[in-house]
Amino acid sequence: MLISILIGAAALVAVCLCFSLFLFAYLTGRVRRATALRVSALGVVLGASVTANGLIGSAAFGPMSIPFGVFLMVAAGIAGLLVYQAPKSDTSR
Numbered sequence: 001m002l003i004s005i006l007i008g009a010a011a012l013v014a015v016c017l018c019f020s021l022f023l024f025a026y027l028t029g030r031v032r033r034a035t036a037l038r039v040s041a042l043g044v045v046l047g048a049s050v051t052a053n054g055l056i057g058s059a060a061f062g063p064m065s066i067p068f069g070v071f072l073m074v075a076a077g078i079a080g081l082l083v084y085q086a087p088k089s090d091t092s093r
Contacts, residue, residue, distance in 0.1 A: 043076025
């Protein structure tokens, strides 16, 4: 039980750190808005597929993939919403 809680916490930290670094890259102008929105959408889809695989029992980690998929969907959705709400940057790459 403790191991599954620690794995879930590590997954939460890893996913949130990944998407917050990507959001920072967008806000500093290193990544285009369309690219940031595509990556966020891909994260939501990937999280949904990981969660679905965990629910039907075909994932490698079994039920532990469910919280990871949910964390991935939530973090990607929040990052996508923040990118969508952020003002457009003036960089044209």
